[in-house]
Amino acid sequence: MLNHGTSNHNTSDADEVWTMVLKPKRSLFEINLKELWQYRDLIGLFVRRDFVSKYKQTILGPIWFIIQPLLTTLMFTVVFGNIAGIPTDGIPKMLFYMAGIVGWNYFSTCLNDTSQTFIKNASIFGKVYFPRLAMPISIVISNLVSFVIQFLFLLGFLAYFMIQGADVNPGPAVLLIPFLVLIIAAMGLGFGIIISSLTTKYRDLVHLVTFGVTLWMYATPVIYPLSEIPEKYRMFVLANPMTPIIETFKTALLGTGSVNYMQLLYSLGFTIVLLFAGILIFNKVERTFMDTV
Amino acid sequence: MSDAVIKFENVSKQYRLGSVGTGTLSHDLNRFLAKIRGKEDPTQKVGVVNTLNSRDGEFVWALQNINFSLNDGEVLGVVGKNGAGKSTLLKLLSKVTAPTTGEIKVKGRIASLLEVGTGFHPELTGKENIYLNGAILGMTKREITSKFDEIVDFSGVSKYVDTPVKRYSSGMYVRLAFAVAAHLEPEILIVDEVLAVGDAEFQKKAIGKMQSVSKSGRTVLFVSHNLTAVEQLCTRGLLLQNGLLKMEGPINDITTAYKKASVNENELRRSGTRHVEFLDYKMVNLDRKQTDEVYLGESFVVETVFKAKENVDYTDLTLDIRNDSNEFIGHITNSDDLFEVKNINKGQEVKVSVTVKDISFAPGTYYISLWLGNNYGTYDYIENCLRFSIKQGDAFIQRPYPFDKRAKTVLRSEWLFD
Numbered sequence: 001m002l003n004h005g006t007s008n009h010n011t012s013d014a015d016e017v018w019t020m021v022l023k024p025k026r027s028l029f030e031i032n033l034k035e036l037w038q039y040r041d042l043i044g045l046f047v048r049r050d051f052v053s054k055y056k057q058t059i060l061g062p063i064w065f066i067i068q069p070l071l072t073t074l075m076f077t078v079v080f081g082n083i084a085g086i087p088t089d090g091i092p093k094m095l096f097y098m099a100g101i102v103g104w105n106y107f108s109t110c111l112n113d114t115s116q117t118f119i120k121n122a123s124i125f126g127k128v129y130f131p132r133l134a135m136p137i138s139i140v141i142s143n144l145v146s147f148v149i150q151f152l153f154l155l156g157f158l159a160y161f162m163i164q165g166a167d168v169n170p171g172p173a174v175l176l177i178p179f180l181v182l183i184i185a186a187m188g189l190g191f192g193i194i195i196s197s198l199t200t201k202y203r204d205l206v207h208l209v210t211f212g213v214t215l216w217m218y219a220t221p222v223i224y225p226l227s228e229i230p231e232k233y234r235m236f237v238l239a240n241p242m243t244p245i246i247e248t249f250k251t252a253l254l255g256t257g258s259v260n261y262m263q264l265l266y267s268l269g270f271t272i273v274l275l276f277a278g279i280l281i282f283n284k285v286e287r288t289f290m291d292t293v
Numbered sequence: 294m295s296d297a298v299i300k301f302e303n304v305s306k307q308y309r310l311g312s313v314g315t316g317t318l319s320h321d322l323n324r325f326l327a328k329i330r331g332k333e334d335p336t337q338k339v340g341v342v343n344t345l346n347s348r349d350g351e352f353v354w355a356l357q358n359i360n361f362s363l364n365d366g367e368v369l370g371v372v373g374k375n376g377a378g379k380s381t382l383l384k385l386l387s388k389v390t391a392p393t394t395g396e397i398k399v400k401g402r403i404a405s406l407l408e409v410g411t412g413f414h415p416e417l418t419g420k421e422n423i424y425l426n427g428a429i430l431g432m433t434k435r436e437i438t439s440k441f442d443e444i445v446d447f448s449g450v451s452k453y454v455d456t457p458v459k460r461y462s463s464g465m466y467v468r469l470a471f472a473v474a475a476h477l478e479p480e481i482l483i484v485d486e487v488l489a490v491g492d493a494e495f496q497k498k499a500i501g502k503m504q505s506v507s508k509s510g511r512t513v514l515f516v517s518h519n520l521t522a523v524e525q526l527c528t529r530g531l532l533l534q535n536g537l538l539k540m541e542g543p544i545n546d547i548t549t550a551y552k553k554a555s556v557n558e559n560e561l562r563r564s565g566t567r568h569v570e571f572l573d574y575k576m577v578n579l580d581r582k583q584t585d586e587v588y589l590g591e592s593f594v595v596e597t598v599f600k601a602k603e604n605v606d607y608t609d610l611t612l613d614i615r616n617d618s619n620e621f622i623g624h625i626t627n628s629d630d631l632f633e634v635k636n637i638n639k640g641q642e643v644k645v646s647v648t649v650k651d652i653s654f655a656p657g658t659y660y661i662s663l664w665l666g667n668n669y670g671t672y673d674y675i676e677n678c679l680r681f682s683i684k685q686g687d688a689f690i691q692r693p694y695p696f697d698k699r700a701k702t703v704l705r706s707e708w709l710f711d
Contacts, residue, residue: 022388022397042428049425053416056457127408128429129388287391290384291308
């Protein structure tokens with residue numbers, strides 16, 4: 001309840017305590033994370049909404065989470081493994097592709113979905129205020145749910161192949177996986193919110209993103225091992241901040257090669273800078289995007 | 294002044310007209326160059342007043358130099374024509390968009406209702422949507438849980454809370470949405486026209502709820518075209534006109550000024566093909582002397598002159614009468630009286646007059662709109678072009694009766710002991 005009694009009659013106007021002051025511009029670094037925390041229930045409800053609405057009235061329901069990577073894996077096995085004959089470092093092809101796909105999928109869905117934050121939610125954003133970051137964050141979390149399901153499925157696959165006696169050795173690097181997932185989420189979110197901030201004005205980016213992400217996958221060792229890249233081009237592939245993540249993800253699960261911590265550190269640094277820049281831009285755009293979207 | 298909970302200081306908001314997109318990159322570059330050379334933003338024109346028909350300039354000020362403050366516990370009504378800047382004002386206050394210049398200061402938690410049912414998802418059940426919508430409006434899960442039963446009761450859809458809202462009728466949908474909104478407990482509540490939804494019974498409920506909110510000492514800012522509702526709810530008012538704050542004061546002064554302004558504004562709203570058009574129209578008494586006053590129970594005549602620009606088989610002539618809250622009160626058309634206006638030749642001028650008999654509307658100010666046209670469309674329509682007032686006479690009513698805010702028409706009656 002409002003405490004009517006304590007209004008400060010004696011203080012001058014300038015000293016008054018306002019809970020909120022809306023100005024044309026706010027400083028670049030004025031980011032209200034406390035407010036975001038206050039809206040954590042909303043984030044949870046958005047995640048629930050995404051999950052429930054996606055699979056209501058579908059026969060297979062959440063099984064769709066598994067069908068998609070499974071079919072992609074089969075397709076890649078046939079096309080890249082058998083027809084093109086790209087080697088997989090001696091790992092069973094199915095397992096190799098699936099590990100890559102599950103890791104990459106989480107990144108690409110995060111990026112794709114968050115990059116449309118402003119455009120898709122214009123009708124809600126135009127009517128009510130809540131911290132806009134709640135939306136992309138909830139997207140990243142609901143994609144995490146599908147990632148976890150896919151990941152468990154991948155583990156089942158892995159176990160099956162190990163029982164069959166395939167040469168896969170998950171090493172202690174497995175402990176790095178939560179950390180990798182975090183970087184994937186942060187990078188997807190970072191790119192996504194930067195793009196969504198720019199698309200409020202320059203709509204062209206929408207077209208770029210969808211196929212850009214697909215192309216990006218081919219520049220990342222998802223369907224081929226890094227070791228297959230000729231030495232002189234390897235630098236370019238390594239400049240891609242997703243390369244160390246996917247490589248380490250595979251190394252951890254399948255036991256190929258060893259973890260290169262320098263490269264991982266590069267990805268981490270890149271992600272931190274990216275996410276920070278993303279939040280700054282997003283924060284700036286969210287205040288007036290309704291006028292231009 | 295220290296009781297102010299909302300304070301607008303020189304607030305302006307500029308919008309870009311037309312399609313945003315093409316040319317924005319070059320504008321951005323221009324602006325950027327100007328900025329580094331230390332010049333003024335070349336795309337920002339100051340001092341252009343916003344009217345909906347002004348086409349000059351790509352930018353428009355939806356609000357200009359708005360200054361006002363709202364004290365704790367006050368209920369403020371914001372009125373103005375379409376495009377006056379009401380919604381922009383609410384949008385700024387709800388943080389949907391930021392002001393172009395100036396500052397808005399707020400003390401306390403704000404909840405704004407610019408629409409009911411924001412974020413409702415058709416696939417989710419009523420219950421799930423209550424939670425989602427409540428959270429969007431700023432409630433925590435725990436607050437919603439504690440009010441859940443009340444919300445469901447108020448909405449009257451308790452049987453269907455576990456049904457996806459896409460199966461709801463539109464009335465149920467709106468009721469549920471309003472119920473969530475009505476149970477917000479902010480210190481400051483901002484409401485935009487949401488009362489214009491639902492059936493009459495529900496509107497009554499909604500207004501009642503708003504009244505109880507305002508009586509509980511909370512600060513309310515209310516925007517509506519429904520002057521009756523504004524007068525019922527609010528204590529103070531703001532009148533906006535073309536983005537400028539025209540007037541501020543007690544609500545009755547504001548609504549009166551608004552009613553006046555809406556007619557005195559020179560431009561009459563006129564539409565139609567003009568194949569037949571009005572040349573002249575006036576209101577006269579039975580002695581054919583021009584007047585704008587009539588006593589309750591008396592008759593008056595509307596004389597019109599119109600001209601055809603081409604041969605016309607037939608046309609209808611209609612009079613719509615509205616009161617000063619723009620409520621539609623009466624309708625007269627020639628065909629109801631089996632009076633026909635037929636076979637008008639090109640260039641011919643026709644004079645038609647109609648006698649409105651024994652006028653029985655409550656005393657007050659009224660406006661007549663004239664319409665010429667037929668089944669195929671409108672020739673000429675002039676909105677609210679004649680203004681007149683009905684004075685209390687003694688033809689029906691034998692006692693002083695305060696008609697304003699009460700009955701809208703007067704009924705003739707006979708009494709006897711049975």
